[in-house]
Amino acid sequence: QKEVEQDPGPLSVPEGAIVSLNCTYSNSAFQYFMWYRQYSRKGPELLMYTYSSGNKEDGRFTAQVDKSSKYISLFIRDSQPSDSATYLCAMSVAGGTSYGKLTFGQGTILTVHP
Amino acid sequence: GAVVSQHPSWVICKSGTSVKIECRSLDFQATTMFWYRQFPKQSLMLMATSNEGSKATYEQGVEKDKFLINHASLTLSTLTVTSAHPEDSSFYICSARGQGQFFGPGTRLTVL
Numbered sequence: 001q002k003e004v005e006q007d008p009g010p011l012s013v014p015e016g017a018i019v020s021l022n023c024t025y026s027n028s029a030f031q032y033f034m035w036y037r038q039y040s041r042k043g044p045e046l047l048m049y050t051y052s053s054g055n056k057e058d059g060r061f062t063a064q065v066d067k068s069s070k071y072i073s074l075f076i077r078d079s080q081p082s083d084s085a086t087y088l089c090a091m092s093v094a095g096g097t098s099y100g101k102l103t104f105g106q107g108t109i110l111t112v113h114p
Numbered sequence: 115g116a117v118v119s120q121h122p123s124w125v126i127c128k129s130g131t132s133v134k135i136e137c138r139s140l141d142f143q144a145t146t147m148f149w150y151r152q153f154p155k156q157s158l159m160l161m162a163t164s165n166e167g168s169k170a171t172y173e174q175g176v177e178k179d180k181f182l183i184n185h186a187s188l189t190l191s192t193l194t195v196t197s198a199h200p201e202d203s204s205f206y207i208c209s210a211r212g213q214g215q216f217f218g219p220g221t222r223l224t225v226l
Contacts, residue, residue, distance in 0.1 A: 041205070043118075043219045101148070102148070106156070
């Protein structure tokens with residue numbers, strides 16, 4: 001079993017739709033949760049960074065973390081064609097030499113069509 | 115936001131040669147940088163953690179003599195793929211730790 005599970009999709013939605021992306025994980029030591037967006041042949045771009053449980057909103061993006069269920073989500077409101085990319089969840093363990101080592105999900109390929 | 119650059123962005127080399135990839139944090143100092151490898155349609159896999167002024171820490175299964183890492187300053191880490199072979203062809207991405215972890219644009223290595 002992988003430490004982080006993410007449905008690879010692909011996911012195709014019409015412009016303006018609300019997109020829901022999610023990941024589950026098995027390591028209860030994960031404390032930091034991130035969502036990255038990666039365009040083809042480019043490095044990942046940090047979208048959201050959350051510590052522990054709770055919600056965080058930034059513009060059209062909302063990240064949720066439910067540590068009790070080991071489940072994280074990213075919601076994109078009013079999706080645009082420019083949001084078409086691969087979305088990667090990532091997690092790390094807080095503290096010590098493990099801090100900063102990220103474990104990634106497989107990534108979900110999202111296409112927003114006009 | 116924090117900017118991380120990589121050079122070169124794309125390199126083609128012959129089998130048996132060595133290739134050096136540079137990773138720079140442009141507007142912040144990074145005592146820790148990370149090197150990842152990404153095969154097509156797969157996620158990023160951590161190869162090693164690079165610490166300024168000390169030896170890199172490699173993940174299980176990564177050959178430290180093949181993937182040489184040097185973190186000579188707070189803004190520069192280099193990865194050298196020694197005696198590259200076709201199976202080393204991949205997308206190599208570095209990241210630097212600040213408030214979160216910021217990634218470079220990646221280097222596509224093709225070994226013929």
